[in-house]
Every structure is written in structure tokens, then in C-alpha cells.
Amino acid sequence: MNLSVIIVNYNHKYFPRMAVEALEKSKTNFPFEIIVVDNASRDEESLIFLEEAHARGRITLIKSPENLGFGKANNLGVKASKGEYLFFHNPDLTVHQDTLQKMRDFLREHPDIGILGPKLVYSSGKVQESCRRKMNFFDLALNRLPLKRMPIFRDRVARYLMEDFDHDQIQEVDLIIGAAMMMPRAVFEKVGGFDQRYFIFMEDFDLCRMVKKAGYRVVYFPQARANHFHKRLSQGSLFKLVRTKVFWFHVSSAFKYFWKWRNQ
Numbered sequence: 001m002n003l004s005v006i007i008v009n010y011n012h013k014y015f016p017r018m019a020v021e022a023l024e025k026s027k028t029n030f031p032f033e034i035i036v037v038d039n040a041s042r043d044e045e046s047l048i049f050l051e052e053a054h055a056r057g058r059i060t061l062i063k064s065p066e067n068l069g070f071g072k073a074n075n076l077g078v079k080a081s082k083g084e085y086l087f088f089h090n091p092d093l094t095v096h097q098d099t100l101q102k103m104r105d106f107l108r109e110h111p112d113i114g115i116l117g118p119k120l121v122y123s124s125g126k127v128q129e130s131c132r133r134k135m136n137f138f139d140l141a142l143n144r145l146p147l148k149r150m151p152i153f154r155d156r157v158a159r160y161l162m163e164d165f166d167h168d169q170i171q172e173v174d175l176i177i178g179a180a181m182m183m184p185r186a187v188f189e190k191v192g193g194f195d196q197r198y199f200i201f202m203e204d205f206d207l208c209r210m211v212k213k214a215g216y217r218v219v220y221f222p223q224a225r226a227n228h229f230h231k232r233l234s235q236g237s238l239f240k241l242v243r244t245k246v247f248w249f250h251v252s253s254a255f256k257y258f259w260k261w262r263n264q
Contacts, residue, residue, distance in 0.1 A: 002030035003104055004065060004083030004185075005068035008045055008073040010039040015229065017049045020059060023092035028101045034059040036091075037077045039067040046091075070178070071194030071203035078185075078193060085186055086175040090179040092229045093120075102224040103182045114187040114216025115208055118224035128228055129161045131220050132175040132205065173220050174212075178204025180226050183211070190214055195260075202253040209261060 002073055004233035005023060009016050016036065023034055036059050041047055062080055064073065074088055089095075095118075103116055119126040165171070181204070191210040194203045208218045 001033055001082035003032035003085045003091050004081035005087045006074055006077035007089050007091050009036055009091045010035050011041045011043045013043050013045045015092045016046045017096055019091050023240045025097055026100045026153045027032045027097045035081050036075040039064055039073050040051045046233050069199035071198050072196045073191045084185055086185055087182040093180055094227045096225050099224045099226055111215055113219050114211035115181050115183045115218045116221050118157045118226050119222035120226055120228040123229055126165045131173040133176045156244045168222055172217050175205045197256055198253045199249055201250045202257040
């Protein structure tokens with residue numbers, strides 16, 4: 001098997017169907033498999049589709065009895081996979097027909113690349129800022145809070161989000177968000193996979209840091225594209241945010257991330 005696509009689902013309703021159907025339309029000259037890890041979802045819509053798709057051999061479905069979080073569930077999917085290359089794919093993502101072929105070919109041509117990320121486009125047509133510069137805790141907090149709209153902080157947030165970045169050029173970057181990232185299995189195994197201490201958030205940036213520390217490049221590759229039907233889980237008024245589980249998951253992951261990389 002040349003490529004394994006790993007999708008983690010948690011109550012994503014109709015999105016897994018859209019993701020799988022788009023993947024099945026891919027035009028590749030190599031075989032690939034689709035593995036979906038379900039994190040104890042409760043919504044019938046995604047579960048009915050995934051179980052039927054598994055029964056028909058369209059996907060391999062791994063049903064976890066509990067919500068493992070993002071990184072641990074992806075690691076579980078990798079253990080069940082056979083691909084030489086791995087594509088971590090959010091359920092709210094749809095690839096273009098040539099996305100898999102272009103990304104796999106580019107990785108094969110550039111063995112010094114450890115992670116490759118495509119251009120992500122929102123349903124509105126706006127290009128998503130899917131790359132980040134190395135940041136500190138304050139940069140991360142600013143981007144999650146209404147404070148970022150204040151004139152005094154706008155330039156700082158814009159730099160962190162790389163708004164000055166040319167999203168039409170192939171470039172090496174510090175960090176790529178985990179909504180869509182392809183990498184060689186050998187690199188993933190060399191760094192030990194996703195750090196399972198993160199339940200959700202920051203595990204993608206952590207993986208980028210580990211890959212770069214191992215001597216590989218992290219590259220943004222806009223020649224391959226995907227549509228991202230994304231709704232940020234950790235944004236809103238401060239009062240509303242602090243009352244949500246998601247906010248505290250993010251805070252917990254941020255502390256773990258900055259402690260881990262405090263001297264690097």
C-alpha cells in the first residue's frame with residue numbers, strides 16, 4: 001500500500017461522507033486506503049455512513065469505546081495502516097482529484113521533507129492561514145481572544161498568522177496546522193508519532209517541531225489544494241470561552257507544549 005489516509009471522527013455528522021466521497025474521486029497511479037478512527041461518536045449520521053462504508057470495503061473503521069483525543073486516535077489509525085506515506089485528514093476536509101497524487105509525488109521527489117501541507121480554502125473562497133511562525137504563549141492567547149482586534153496587537157497577530165505570507169508559493173515554514181498534513185511513515189515512526197499527552201490542540205505544532213528537530217523540513221505546498229469546512233472550536237467572547245471544555249483543553253495543551261519546548 002502506497003498511501004494511508006487517516007481520519008479521526010467525533011460527531012462530525014455529514015462531513016465524513018463528504019470527505020470519503022471526495023477521496024474516492026481521487027485520480028492516482030498508486031493504491032491508497034482510507035482509515036477512519038471514530039472517537040466514540042454519538043451522532044447517528046456519521047456512524048451509519050461509516051459502518052456501511054466499512055461493511056462495503058470502502059474504508060477501514062476503527063471504533064474506540066472512548067474519546068481518545070486527536071493525537072492518540074491518529075496514532076491508533078497509523079498502527080492499523082499499511083501505507084508508505086501517511087495523510088492526516090480532518091473529517092471536515094474535501095480534497096481535489098489531484099491532491100493526493102501531487103503531494104505524494106512531491107514528497108517522493110524531496111526526501112528531506114518530513115511534513116507537507118496543502119493550500120486550504122474555506123467554503124467562502126478565502127485561503128486559510130494554515131501556517132504559523134514559532135510563537136510564545138502570549139501570541140497563541142491573542143489569536144484566541146477578542147484582544148487581537150485591538151490596534152496595538154494587530155501587527156503581532158498578523159505576523160504569527162503569517163498574513164504577509166505568499167500563499168501561492170512553495171515555502172519552508174515553522175509550523176503547519178494538522179487539518180491536512182502528509183508525511184513519510186518512516187519519519188512519523190522516527191519521531192514517535194503524535195505526542196499523546198495532548199488530548200486536543202497543539203499536537204500538530206508539536207509534531208512539526210519534532211520533525212524539524214529530527215532534521216527534516218516542514219513545507220507548505222499550494223500546488224495541492226483542499227476545501228476546509230472549518231468552524232473554530234476555541235473562539236468567541238472571553239466570557240463564553242472560559243465556560244467551555246474546549247477552552248480548557250486548549251489551555252492545558254498550550255501549557256504542555258510551551259513547557260516541553262521551553263529551552264528550544
